Structure formats: structure tokens, C-alpha cells
Amino acid sequence: MPQIGIFIDALQGSIPASFREKISDYVKKLPGIAFCIEEENLASSEALNRMGKRLEAGGLDGVVIMGGSPKLYEASFQKLRHPLPFNPYLFAVANIREQALWMMVEEEAALERAKTIISKTIRAVSNSKPIETQSLPLKPEVLILGGGVTGISIAQELAKSGLHIFLLEKGNHLGGKALELHKFYNRPLEVQKWMDEKISEVKNNPQITLFTHTELKRLDGHLGRFQAKIQGPDRTETVLSVSAIVVATGYAAKRETKGIYSHKRVTVFPEMEKLLSETKGPSLLWDGKKVEMVTYFLDGVNEDIKVDSINAVKQALLLQEAFQCQVAILCKDMKVAADGMERLYRKAREKGVLFFKYEEPPKLSIVNGQIQVDVRDTAAIQKKEQWPVSILSDLVVVGEAFVPAPETESLSGLLKIHLGNRGFLMEDNPQLLRVRSNRRGIFVAGACRFPQEVSESLIEARAAAQEVMALLSKGTYIYDLAVAEVDPKKCAVCYTCPRLCPHSAITVEKYGERNVYIISGTSQETKWGAAKVDPASCYGCGICVAECPAKAITLRHLTDEQIYAQMGLME
């Protein structure tokens, strides 16, 4: 007969004394109860100390806490790891406050309900087994894919913390899309000078091993034991073993070339940026002629309005101030949701940059070698009478479509991480876990997730570096074995679970002793292939457990018996 210890938590009086008394009378009559202690507030440190002393005495097979929601107690016991001398998986919580006391109309019914919950919980805990903790050594080595501004910044941050970094770049030079920039919108620095400093620092840092013209070919293993096969410039292959991987492969831009967009007086942002950085004189020349009127047409080609808005306002100010041009910016919606952008936008208005808001896309036509832009401005006072405006421009600047970098899809297959809706890489949780991928130990940062401005990428780079440090700084990864486990003898290698695992924690490996589906003695090999769950990568969701046709997988902290006990179906 298992011995169960009971703690009744009054939750600071929210479970009334009369109710507690009835509960404790009922509990004391049950068989196999070692003790029943009432506490005023179990989450307080004094109560936890008393509880610890009581548990140290030993002789218990399980502990049931009667009180509020298990989520309350899990927060204080498991996640904060209060050092209770008892396995956290032998605790069970009977939620008699939320589910009985507060949910039933009459007290009589509440008491009945509470009794059922208690007996269910005691059954469940009698079926629990202790779950041990394991630790995984982590080498201080990180692989970063992509040598753009994000990748470089992460490498610099991590090198400062003493990690060794392998930085992979598919092209022959570092810098990525940031090399197309001339000025920051929010800092007085020259981008190229700043980038050159960063790049030379990365190149001379002994902590960073740089690979250019190199691509990832294959990835095996899980957190702490990733084996990355990379291919260098002359098809030489190297295998790197790293603890964590950061993906910062950036985005690609696609220029629209159809129709009027191929006209020589239509250009794109990077070319404009280049022109502005190269021109020194008081006037701007395009195709040998002086430029006086520049029109920016946002939202036409590119739907990611944020980066284009920033660049348009930044360039417009430069054009107005340094080159005496008149600038008009046409957009459906201006997006100034970046640090300091509101101020910059106001400044642009004050300097005389014209902003037109349209609903129907403007028409572009060629008049005497110039481009005439016809737009109906909806920002007029009379909403119904949209004011038709024609702007005869020397130069029209349009956006480029931002698309995922061409290798993103194959990379997501190699790394087994998810793609989002538009083909960019997907983070684990867009609100809470912004730089983690769905796999433990793989992080995604920068414009491979969505197109972004340099300052935004720098913030993401810092966030990713912090996440990597938080994972690797201790040198070990400690985890509970509360995970799914495959019985290799039952596994039929049907590949259902590796396909379904949301965190790609399951692989098929040769480790099983014997598989019933293979007739023994037909092969020389002693180890058979079977699905294997990597315990450090498993999040314990149980999808594979429920799906396995051979019922070869069990969830260690929530077995069938425990579920049946919760359903009240156990005899």
C-alpha cells in the first residue's frame, strides 16, 4: 500500500475552515494516508521549509497538495526549483478550490466534487514514478549561418563572452545587405565606415573562425551535439561539432522590371542610396541631367512598407537639404513605427517634403522623357473629392519586393525548422520566443524572419546572443526526463513520429536491441533501427505518444494509467 502525504492549503483563507475540516475528516479515513497537514499559505517560504522537514523524514510514495490550481504550485516548486527533498513528479495537486469550491452552486455538491477530485488525484499519484534529472555537457562552440550585419553582431557579442564562433558566409565577403546602405536614419555615422570596422574586428578576432564561400550541407544531432557538415570553396567538406546554431541568413530583394518599371528614370532604393553616397556636388545628376523633382512611390511593388518608409523619409531629407530637390512621397500608409521615426517624419514635413496618401494606385506615364505620376490624394479635407495631383518627376524611386533568401527553404529542410506563411523562417512564438526556432539549440535572428531595418536587426542580434549565452554559459544543460520515450522493441520504423514532432526531437537511429518486425538471425547486425526521442530536445507534448500506431512511445510524466486515473476510470 503506497503511503501518501497530504497537505491542505488554505490559500490565505480562500478555502474556508469549515470546508477544510470536512475535507480533512474525509481524507483521514482513506487508506494509505501517512499524514494530513493544514497550511495557511503553502507557497510561503516558512511553509515550504516546514514541508521540506516533513518530507525529509521519508517513508512516502507520493504527496498530494489540496488547494488551488496546479499551475500555482508548479510555478513555485518545479520552475523555481525550490530544493524540496522530494521528486517533483511525485507531487500531485487536487484543485479543490477552482474546480470544486468555486464551481459548484451548493456546498454539499462542492464537497462531493472535492472528494472525487481527491480520490482521483491520490490514484494518479500512486501510479507516478520519480523522474530523474539529467545533465548534458555543452561545449562553448556556436555556428552562425550568414555573415550579414546580424551574424557579425552576434559573433562579436558571443566572442566577448568567451565562446568560439564559426561564422559561415555563402558569398565571398561579409556585410550582406547592409553594404547597400549609405547613412543610418537615426545615427550620424557613415554606414560603410561602421561596417568596415565591424568586419575587420570579426576577421581579426581569434575567437571567430570565418568561412567564406561556404554552405551548410547537412546537419545531424541535437542540442549540444550538432554535427554540421559544411562545404567550402573547392568542394572541401568539414564537419563542425557545435552546441548551438544561429540562423541569420537575411532576405533577398527582387526588382520589378515589367512595363514602366524598366524605364531609365525609375530606380530603386539601393541605387538611390548609392547615388547619394557618390554625389559630392551641390546638385544631383541622373543620366547626365540635373534632378529637381524626385517622387517616391511606396507600397506599389513592396508590401513591407516599414523599411521603405524609413528609407524614403531618410533619403527625402537628404535630397531636400543637400541637393535642393523637391521630393514627393506617395504611399497608402506611412509606417513610422521605429525608434525616432516620428520625429524624422515631422522634420521631413517641416522641410517641405510632400506626402500624398492614395487609395487607388498612382498611374505612371512618360511625358517628354520625364515621368508623370498621377495620384488622387485622399488626405484632402473633403474626403469625397479626392484631389487629382500630377507630379512631373525627373526620377521615380520604387521599392523592391522583399522575398526570403533563395536558400531559406532548403535550409529549413536541413535544419528541420519551420517556415512561416511567406517563406521566411518562423520563430517558435511570435510574442514570447522571438529568436528561438522550434528546435532547442537553434535560433533565428535578423531579416531571415521578416525584412527589417539595421537598427532592428541589431536588437535581434543582441537578443539572440543573450539566448545563446543563457543556454551555454553554465556549460551544462540540465533537464528533467519528463519526456517521451520509445520502446525500440515495439518500434516498426514507420516514420510517423519524426514527421509529427513539432520540435524535430525524433530521429531514427540504430540503437535498438531487437525489433519484432525483423526476423531474428536474418542479419549480421546487432543493432536495429528505431525511432529515438532526444530527451534534451523533447518538450513533452505527447503528440507522438498518441499517434504511434504500435503504442511504442510513452510519456514518462503522463502515462495512460495517469490519464485513466484522472478520468476516474481506474479500478
Add this chain to the structure above:
Amino acid sequence: MSSFDPKIIAFCCDQSGYPAADMAGTLKLKLPRNIEIVRVPCAGRIETIYLLKALEKGADGVLVFACYEENCQFLRGNLRAKARLAYAHRMLEGIGLEKERVEICHLATNSGVKFVETLRRKSEQLKKMGPNPAKES
């Protein structure tokens, strides 16, 4: 027949269903009497056999509380649960049981009211349907 109080087993996923149940308690919303709440880490943990066993062993109805679609912490857990429910429905039809006895409800952590309303509606519906004829006496 008026004294018939249908027994419902409510599977609650740890990300949405269970916090919603807690929320319902905190709001002191009143539930029908005969409900068993089963806490699972993800709706994807719920096997078809659990749904059928519940009916066999005495439940009159089964409800699965899962996250909204495309909102699952484990990406497809709620969709897997839905697929298994569809499988269970086919089996129930095969043996001549009403498939309405097993149902999935998508909700969010803060849907305490929806949690209780769904259970009340189910309870009323089951009262009209009568006891589950398949349960072991």
C-alpha cells in the same frame, strides 16, 4: 428522466483549456455537477482510445478543450486531436452512437465563460439525448 445528470469528461490542454477552467473557477461561474476534468500537456496527447474508453466506461459525453487552430504551442497538436476526433466519430457512427457525444471546442486561456457555456450546452444536449446506451452497467 428528469434526474438524469449526464457525466462529461472534459480533456483540457495545459496551454488553453486548463487555464480557461481555472479562469472559470476564479470567476465563480457554476458548472454542471457531473464533470471530470482531465489535464493533458497538449490536445495532441489525447488518443482516440481515450475518447472511446470514456464512453465505454460510463461517460455520457466527451469534450476536448484545445487551443484555437494555428495557435497551438506545439503547432499541430490541436489539429491532430481534431483528426482523431473525426476518426472516433466514424467509429461511433459505425456502432450506431450519436457522434455529438464527442466534441472539440477551441478556446483561449481567458475563455472562462466560453468553457462553462460549452459545458452547460453539452450537458443540456446530453440530457435531451438521454444516457449513453453503450456504457457498461
